[in-house]
Amino acid sequence: MLENQLNDLKNDQSYLRKLNEYINEAEQNIEKNKDSILTYEKFIELFKELANFIRKARKLDDLDYIIKKVFLNFTVKDKKVANFNLNEPFDRLIKSEEILLCGDGGS
DSSP states (O other): OHHHHHHHHHHHHHHHHHHHHHHHHHHHHHHHTGGGSOOHHHHHHHHHHHHHHHHHOOSHHHHHHHHHHHEEEEEEETTEEEEEEEOTTHHHHSOHHHHHHSTTSOO
16 A cells, blocks of 8 residues: 555656746746747738748648648538638737738638
8 A cells, every 4th residue: 555655646747847947948948938939910911922932832741730720620612621620829800801812812
């Protein structure tokens, strides 16, 4: 019984050490990336250029990466986007009509 409790204690201590490592790593990442958060103006500028980025993407992996960052999901019907949901922060900052009109005016 005492041996089981000692093993549980060792496991718990090991788990706590790992959690502390994760917390420290997360804090370091937050500190490193503080300046990488875009201002609203930079975000809008980036979003306006998104159609050009997508058009210029030559690899499917690059295109897939960009689209997954913006769209949570979308439905294509008759070669047109019939329905879509956006990832944050796009869902809060951009209205649906603006997305459909970006780029070359098509979807």
